[in-house]
Amino acid sequence: MQTLAGLEALAALKDRQELLNIAFAEVDGQPIIIDAGVKVTGGWSAAREILNLLLAGKGTVQFGDMRKDAHRLVTVDVFWDRFPDQWREIPVAGGATLTTLVGDGERTQPIALLSNSSLPDLQACQRDFSWASAIVVASPGSLVHSIFTAVRALYSNLGCLAEKGFKEAFLWGWGTCPIAPYPTLIDEYSRNGAICSFWLESDDAALSLTTSQPFEKGEVRLHSYTTGRTFICGSVNYERIYNSVSS
Amino acid sequence: MDQPFSYNRQAVELIEKSVLPRLNELRIEANALANGTTIIDMGVNCLGCWTAAKYFVLIGLGGRGEVEYGKVLIDGTLIPTVNVYVTQPIITEMSSHVAYWNLRYGTTTIVISGPIRAIQAPDMFSQTVSYRDVNPGCGVAMIQTDQIPDEALTQMIAEQAGIPADKLYVIVAKTASIVGSVQVPARNVEQTLPSLYDHGFEVRNIVQAYGISPIVAIVSDEDEAYGRVNDCLLYGQETTLWVDCSDQEIESVLPVLTFDKNKDIYGMPFKELFRQCGRSWANVPRDWDAPCKVNFHNIRTGHSFSIGTINENVLLNDFKGEVTC
Numbered sequence: 001m002q003t004l005a006g007l008e009a010l011a012a013l014k015d016r017q018e019l020l021n022i023a024f025a026e027v028d029g030q031p032i033i034i035d036a037g038v039k040v041t042g043g044w045s046a047a048r049e050i051l052n053l054l055l056a057g058k059g060t061v062q063f064g065d066m067r068k069d070a071h072r073l074v075t076v077d078v079f080w081d082r083f084p085d086q087w088r089e090i091p092v093a094g095g096a097t098l099t100t101l102v103g104d105g106e107r108t109q110p111i112a113l114l115s116n117s118s119l120p121d122l123q124a125c126q127r128d129f130s131w132a133s134a135i136v137v138a139s140p141g142s143l144v145h146s147i148f149t150a151v152r153a154l155y156s157n158l159g160c161l162a163e164k165g166f167k168e169a170f171l172w173g174w175g176t177c178p179i180a181p182y183p184t185l186i187d188e189y190s191r192n193g194a195i196c197s198f199w200l201e202s203d204d205a206a207l208s209l210t211t212s213q214p215f216e217k218g219e220v221r222l223h224s225y226t227t228g229r230t231f232i233c234g235s236v237n238y239e240r241i242y243n244s245v246s247s
Numbered sequence: 248m249d250q251p252f253s254y255n256r257q258a259v260e261l262i263e264k265s266v267l268p269r270l271n272e273l274r275i276e277a278n279a280l281a282n283g284t285t286i287i288d289m290g291v292n293c294l295g296c297w298t299a300a301k302y303f304v305l306i307g308l309g310g311r312g313e314v315e316y317g318k319v320l321i322d323g324t325l326i327p328t329v330n331v332y333v334t335q336p337i338i339t340e341m342s343s344h345v346a347y348w349n350l351r352y353g354t355t356t357i358v359i360s361g362p363i364r365a366i367q368a369p370d371m372f373s374q375t376v377s378y379r380d381v382n383p384g385c386g387v388a389m390i391q392t393d394q395i396p397d398e399a400l401t402q403m404i405a406e407q408a409g410i411p412a413d414k415l416y417v418i419v420a421k422t423a424s425i426v427g428s429v430q431v432p433a434r435n436v437e438q439t440l441p442s443l444y445d446h447g448f449e450v451r452n453i454v455q456a457y458g459i460s461p462i463v464a465i466v467s468d469e470d471e472a473y474g475r476v477n478d479c480l481l482y483g484q485e486t487t488l489w490v491d492c493s494d495q496e497i498e499s500v501l502p503v504l505t506f507d508k509n510k511d512i513y514g515m516p517f518k519e520l521f522r523q524c525g526r527s528w529a530n531v532p533r534d535w536d537a538p539c540k541v542n543f544h545n546i547r548t549g550h551s552f553s554i555g556t557i558n559e560n561v562l563l564n565d566f567k568g569e570v571t572c
Binding site: 060062080171176197224227228232 | 269272273274294296297298299315316317318320325327425465466467468471472475566567568569
């Protein structure tokens, strides 16, 4: 399950932990705990490198922005080169959430993201995460956590696409979502600001039918590579997002 | 003494270090012809991807620049963009990136871009600069095509460039691919520089260059894709140049520079314009091959100038795939 590239990427992260403002905690026989936003504050590069690691060569992550009037919001943008592994969330003890990557129903990487305000103790690691090589932990409110939740909104639309039967038709994708500055705005930003464009090998009738049923977050555009037409489901609401910041 | 910078050697280094080891990941293929030429298919029979498209552009620049994706708001719709930051823009564009080497092959004309043009300067734009890539020992040619080049064509390219055929890389992608749909809009600074040259602007005055273009094209039909990528340039591309000259030199080209000067046909999608020209570039008026919007920052005077109009209607119709005419 663990690829050589994955192990090398983890080692590279460890070598650069000070630069990335993350902290590795290692105990023999236990998953590596990577603090990316609990006792240390993490940062942009850390978030991007971890997300790129999870993409495993199936796309790239970068940051951008969107602006309206006096407000500029930072976004995380994902360019999918092929259909990626899906993000699956599992509630764990203490109200935390663990995100793992799955493909065809199987966990594909022994790296997971833990949303929690404290680092897991060793007993919890042994009990809950014995399958994992590394757990990246970020606290709600930290930058890395906000970035992960913005990306999660995009992946929820990808999950919807797979459920609707379009995984095999997927060619390329692009998504963007504003990064919420406060935890209280995460849901607002995801619902009203996430945009996904998926290029699919499919005919117009199938895409038209698919967009008549809702996706998870924001606006989803299905582009038919076959016919060149675009079908849109949902919409972004910039006013709501910008008003939520200014109010 | 250090060797002078070689666009071809730098491009080959990119290919060998970043592309060939990742063929599967990039969804592309590389195959050697009998004469030893390596064909890298980034979008003829292969799907390609966003990352492959970045490499196509970067290799075309001989590695001298940065290629990033971004996004732009077009009439309320966020659309992905390709952003190109060109180092040494005059040499990089005129000698390498510009698609202007027209090679007659049988009954067809093959348009070649990329570092290989810097070796012999085979066209009028590469001849505008004194730079030559002397004895690089290798060459990289880029072709926008829906056909994989055969051995005879690659032999001809190698011979005319003066390099061994087995040291030649030819990178290909059709327009109707993700790589084609990115690499053409990325010909952004390229769209502006030859137009400036045409109108007598001294291109050596250009110090730095940056361009942003929307990506609205990805569709399987070659004609449709061809129309849309050219719409990205005519109606959506924006170039920013840092220049060192008098303000008068800038002001003299502003009225004739951008595509919106063609008031009789402005707003018509390129697919239709090209149809009116019998689908031949030979019939396309030179004034139609113009940039959409150009910004100048004059570092000598501290004054800035901007000319041209983005046409959101055409771009949005292309992005949504709606019938426009």
